Amino acid sequence: MLHSTWRGFIRRTALAAALAACAAGLTVAGPLASSAAAAGTLTQVTNFGSNPGNLAMYEYAPADLPAHAPLVVALHGCTQSASDYHTHSGWQKFADQWGFAVVYPQTSSANNSLSCFNWFDSTKDTRGKGEAASVMQMVDTAVAQYGSDRGRVFVTGLSAGGGMAADLLADYPDVFAGGSVDSGLPAQCATTLTAASGCQSGSQNLTPKQWGDKVRNSYPGYSGPWPRVAIWQGTSDTTVNQVNGTELRDQWTDVQGIGQTASSTRSLTGGTTESLYDDSTGKPAVALFSISGMTHGLAVNPGSGADQCGSTGAYYLNYICSSYHTALFWGLDGRGGQGGTGSLPAPSGLTVTGTTDTGASLSWNPVSGAASYAVYRNGTKTGSVTGTSYTDTGLSAGTSYTYTVAAVDSSGAVGASSAPVTATTTGAAPKCYTADNYHQVQAGRAHQSLGYTYANGSDDTMGLYTLAVTHTLKETSPGYFVVADSGC
Numbered sequence: 001m002l003h004s005t006w007r008g009f010i011r012r013t014a015l016a017a018a019l020a021a022c023a024a025g026l027t028v029a030g031p032l033a034s035s036a037a038a039a040g041t042l043t044q045v046t047n048f049g050s051n052p053g054n055l056a057m058y059e060y061a062p063a064d065l066p067a068h069a070p071l072v073v074a075l076h077g078c079t080q081s082a083s084d085y086h087t088h089s090g091w092q093k094f095a096d097q098w099g100f101a102v103v104y105p106q107t108s109s110a111n112n113s114l115s116c117f118n119w120f121d122s123t124k125d126t127r128g129k130g131e132a133a134s135v136m137q138m139v140d141t142a143v144a145q146y147g148s149d150r151g152r153v154f155v156t157g158l159s160a161g162g163g164m165a166a167d168l169l170a171d172y173p174d175v176f177a178g179g180s181v182d183s184g185l186p187a188q189c190a191t192t193l194t195a196a197s198g199c200q201s202g203s204q205n206l207t208p209k210q211w212g213d214k215v216r217n218s219y220p221g222y223s224g225p226w227p228r229v230a231i232w233q234g235t236s237d238t239t240v241n242q243v244n245g246t247e248l249r250d251q252w253t254d255v256q257g258i259g260q261t262a263s264s265t266r267s268l269t270g271g272t273t274e275s276l277y278d279d280s281t282g283k284p285a286v287a288l289f290s291i292s293g294m295t296h297g298l299a300v301n302p303g304s305g306a307d308q309c310g311s312t313g314a315y316y317l318n319y320i321c322s323s324y325h326t327a328l329f330w331g332l333d334g335r336g337g338q339g340g341t342g343s344l345p346a347p348s349g350l351t352v353t354g355t356t357d358t359g360a361s362l363s364w365n366p367v368s369g370a371a372s373y374a375v376y377r378n379g380t381k382t383g384s385v386t387g388t389s390y391t392d393t394g395l396s397a398g399t400s401y402t403y404t405v406a407a408v409d410s411s412g413a414v415g416a417s418s419a420p421v422t423a424t425t426t427g428a429a430p431k432c433y434t435a436d437n438y439h440q441v442q443a444g445r446a447h448q449s450l451g452y453t454y455a456n457g458s459d460d461t462m463g464l465y466t467l468a469v470t471h472t473l474k475e476t477s478p479g480y481f482v483v484a485d486s487g488c
Contacts, residue, residue, distance in 0.1 A: 040060075040061075040062060040063050041060070042058055042059075042060050042082070042083055042086050042104070043058065043059055043060070044056065044057065044058050045057045045058070045059055045138075045141060048137050048138055048141040049134070049137030049138075049140070049141065050137070051134045051137065052129070052130055052133050052134060053107075053111070053124060053130040053131030053132070053133060053134035053135070054107075054108075054110060054111055054131075054134070055105050055106060055107055055111075055131055055134040055135070055138075056082065056105070056106040056107075056108070057103065057104075057105060057106075057138045057141070058082040058083070058086070058103070058104040058105075058106060059101060059102065059103050059104065059142060059145075060086060060091075060092060060095060060101065060102045060104070061095070061101040061102075061146060062095055062096045062099060064099070064422070065099060065100070065101060065146060066099055066378075066400055066401075066402045066422055067147045067399075067400055068147060068148070068149045068378050068402075069099050069100045069101060069146065069147075069148055069149060069152075069378075069402070070100040070101075070148065070149055070152035070153070070154065070330075070332055071100060071101050071102075071103065071139065071142055071143060071146070071148040071149075071152070071153045071154070072091060072095070072100060072101070072102045072103070072153075072154050072155070072156065072332075073102075073103045073104075073105065073135060073138070073139060073153070073154065073155040073156070073165075073168075074086075074089065074091055074102055074103070074104050074155075074156050074157065074161075075104075075105055075117060075135075075155070075156070075157030075158070075161030075162070075164050075165055076104070076106065076157075076158060076161050077116075077157075077158040077159035077160055077161050077162075077183075077297075077298070077315055078112075078114040078115060078116040078159060078160050079114055079115055079314075080115070080158075080315070081106055081115075082104035082105070082106040083104075084313075085104055085158070085161075086102070086104055087311065088298070088300060088310050088311050088312070088313050088316040089158075089298060089300065089309075089310055089316070089323055090300055090309025090310035090321055090322075090323040090324065091323050093309050093310075093323075094309070094323060094324065094327045094332065094333075097419070098327065098332050098333050098420060099402055099420055100148075100152075100332055101142060101146050101148060103138050103139065103142050105117075105131075105134065105135050105138055107131065111131070112160075116159075116160035117131060117157070117160045117161050117163070117164035118130070118131060118160075118164075119160055119163030119164040119166070119167055119184075119185060119189075119190075119196075120163070120189070120190040120191065120192065120193060120195065120196035120199070121191070121192075121193075122191045125164060125167040125171075125188075126167070126171055126218065127171035127172065127218060127219055131164065132164075132167065132168055132171050132172075135155075135164075135168060136172065136175065139153060139175065149378070150175075151177060152177055152330075152331075152332075153175055153176055153177060154176060154177060154178045154179060154180075154330050154332075155168050155169065155176050155179045155180075156179060156180035156181075156182065156323075156326060157180075157181065157182065157184060158182045158183060158184070158297070158298045158315070159182070159183050159184060159239070159240065159296065159297075159315070160184075161182075161184070162180075162181040162182045162183055162184020162185065163181075163184045163185035163189070165179050165180065165181055165184065166179070166181045166184060166185060166186055166187040166188075166248065167187050167188060167218070169187060169215075169227045169229065170187035170188060170214065170215040170218035170219065171218050171219060172219070173215075173219060173222055173224070173225075173226050173227055174219070174222065176227045177227060177228065177330070178227045178228040178229065178230070178329070178330045179227050179228075179229050179230070180229070180230040180231075180232065180322075180326040180329075180330075181229065181230070181231050181232070181248055182232040182298050182299070182322060183232065183233060183234060183237055183239075183240050183296055183297060183298065184240065184244065184248075185199050185200070185240065185244055185248075186199075186204075186211055186214070186244065186247045186248050186251045187214055187215050187218065187251060188214040188215070188217075188218060189204065189214075189244075189247075199244070200239065200240050200241065200244075201241055202241055202243060203241075203243045203247070204247065206247070206250075207250075208250040208251065208253065208254035208260060209254055211247060211250050211251035211254060212250075212251055212252075212254030212255045214251065215251060215252075215255045216255065226252075226255050226256055226285075228284070228285050228286070228329070228330065229248070229252040229285075229286050229287075230286075230287045230289065230325070230326045230329045230330075231245050231248045231249055231252075231286070231287065231288045231289065232245075232289045232291070232298075232299060232322050232326075233245030233248075233288070233289070233290055233291070234291045234293070234294030234295055234296065234297070234299075234317075235290060235291065235292050235293060235294065236293050236294060236295050237294065237295055237296045238295065238296065239295075239296035240296060242290075245288060245290060246288075248288075249275075249277070249286060249288045252285075252286045253277050253285075253286050256277075256279055256285045256286060257279075257280075258277055258278070258279055258280075258285060258286075259277075260277075261277075262275035262276060262277060262288075263276050263277055263278035263284070264276045264278075268289075268320055268325070269301070269307075269319075269320050270291060270294075270299065270301065270318075270319030270320035271291055271292035271293055271294075271319065272289055272290070272291045272292070272299075272319065272320045273289070273290045273292070274287060274288075274289050274325070275287070275288045275289075275290070284329065287329050289320075289322065289325065291319050291320065294317055294319050295317065296315065297314075297315035297316060297317040298310075298315060298316050298317065298322060299317055299319040299320045299321070299322040300312060300316050300317065300318060300319075300320075300321060300322070300323075301318060301319065301320050301321040302318065306324075306346075306416070307321055307324050307325075308321050308324070309321040309323050309324055310323065333404065333416075333417040343409070343413070343415065344367055344369055344370060344406075344407040344408070344409055344413075344415030344416070345367060345407070345415060345416055346406070346407075346415065346416040346417055346418045346419070347364040347365060347366075347367050347370075347373065347388075347405045347406070347407055347418045348364070348365045348418065349363075349364050349365040350362060350363075350364040350403070350404070350405055350418040350419065350420075350421050351363055351364070351421065352403075352421055352422075352423040353389070355423055355424065355425050355426055356425065356426055357397040357425055357426050357427035358393060358394060358395050358396075358397065358425065359391055359392060359393045359394075359395055359425070360391070360392045360395060360401060360403070360423035360425060361389065361390070361391045361392075362375070362389065362390050362391075362392070362403055362405070362421070362423070363388060363389040363390075364388050364389075364405050364418060365388065366388050367407035367415070369407070369409055370407035370408065370409065370415075371386070371408055371409055371410045372384055372385065372386050372407075372408045373385055373386070373387075373388065373390075373405050373406065373407055373408065374405065374406045374408055374414055375390045375392070375403065375404075375405050376403065376404045376405070376406070376417070377392060377401050377402070377403055378401060378402055384408070390405075392423075395425050396425065396430065397425050397426065397427030397428060397430070398424070398425060398426070398427050398428050398430075399424065399425050400422050400423070400424045401422065401423050401424075401425075402420050402421070402422050403420065403421055403422075403423060404417040404418050404419070404420050404421075405417070405418045406418070430474050430475060430476050431474070431475045432472055432473065432474045432475075432484055433445055433472065433473050433475070434470065434471070434472040434473075435470065435471075436466070436467045436468070436469060436470045437453040437462050437463060437464065437465055437466055437467075437469045437470070437471065438465065438466060438467045439467075440453065440455075440462070440471065440473060441453060441465065444456070445473050445475070445481050446462060446473065446481065448465040451464060451465050452464060452465060453465045453469075455473055455481040455482060455483055456479060456480070456481050457477075457479055457480030457481050457482075458480060458481060458482045458483075460481075460482055460483040461483075462483060471483055471485055472484045472485050
């Protein structure tokens with residue numbers, strides 16, 4: 001943040017970041033480097049746009065990243081770097097395990113003397129401006145590179161990065177499906193450096209509606225859906241006072257149109273209390289994680305357990321793996337964001353037993369106590385069965401799909417998800433051709449009659465027979481074309 005206690009860590013954090021970059025095997029790539037080149041390595045991407053915020057872009061993707069995978073944007077804290085955050089936060093573990101890419105924006109002392117994201121400056125943290133605009137250019141670049149699912153883009157951040165993450169959720173609710181603010185500030189809490197200090201140190205004495213209005217005013221006219229937000233706050237944080245967790249809760253529950261009374265509360269490891277706030281459908285929309293005794297930093301929990309992650313360091317504190325629980329809240333484990341897990345373990349042995357042009361068959365080992373099993377395709381629930389096999393149908397030929405399975409107990413509580421598997425349907429994937437109407441006809445994909453153009457096979461209308469009109473045609477079977485301007 002902007003607190004004086006950060007200054008003593010600048011030199012040693014910079015050294016640690018340099019060493020971490022070496023350990024991570026940092027490489028540099030152009031704006032659309034192939035996923036093979038970036039796989040398994042923290043990679044710098046250059047020329048990702050006009051970059052009005054003067055940020056650097058780094059990214060990480062597992063070697064077997066499937067198409068239509070989620071994308072996470074992770075923002076470091078003051079005096080930190082992208083490689084430092086990548087090394088300590090634990091996001092790499094879950095990117096590898098559950099199959100998603102991570103983008104790490106990085107600021108510098110040229111932007112802020114403590115290398116903080118400028119969450120308090122309206123010329124830099126609002127829609128279409130400065131650092132916020134640079135982050136959006138990174139999102140667009142990564143989505144194009146990896147074929148990421150635009151419906152599953154998330155943002156998280158620590159401290160000043162958490163303040164910027166909250167601003168980004170308010171600025172771009174049409175882009176981010178969810179977010180996480182770790183030891184951070186409410187969206188648009190301050191618009192000046194002086195006001196920023198007040199936000200950090202104590203209550204702003206605003207009502208939930210006043211907090212919510214700060215979000216609604218960040219993108220006037222937007223009416224939802226709003227991002228699902230996880231909030232992490234230590235009770236002994238003197239850099240960002242713990243009241244900020246309550247104010248964030250008030251802000252995002254108001255935006256969601258729900259009350260400030262928790263729908264459910266439970267105790268987690270590391271002295272952590274999880275409070276969930278459900279929307280009208282019963283799905284958790286806001287989660288507040290309060291960590292007893294934790295000072296300022298990101299909660300990690302080194303170890304090999306399924307719910308452990310990260311490594312300790314300056315402002316990486318050993319309490320609980322916040323990245324794991326945030327990922328579960330967002331549904332990155334393939335369960336579609338059920339908001340916590342039941343007590344049943346993950347099914348083992350998930351296997352693809354067969355594929356056709358339009359279907360994929362799966363099987364797995366039974367889980368004791370399971371009343372049924374939920375099957376998820378590309379993060380969305382696609383079926384429920386009582387047995388240990390499932391056949392998914394209605395798929396596209398020559399296309400890869402990622403599946404996970406979770407056991408469900410008799411009360412309907414969804415347990416932990418299995419490791420993902422990828423099924424690729426047989427047959428050739430549909431081919432798409434983009435050209436003007438004249439050349440579509442000349443290539444034999446369309447025909448013209450009385451000056452108008454029609455797709456061969458489907459007879460879809462394409463407009464005038466001219467060079468001035470362009471369409472994309474999808475060949476769904478030999479010689480049969482349909483207009484596919486919205487996407488192939």
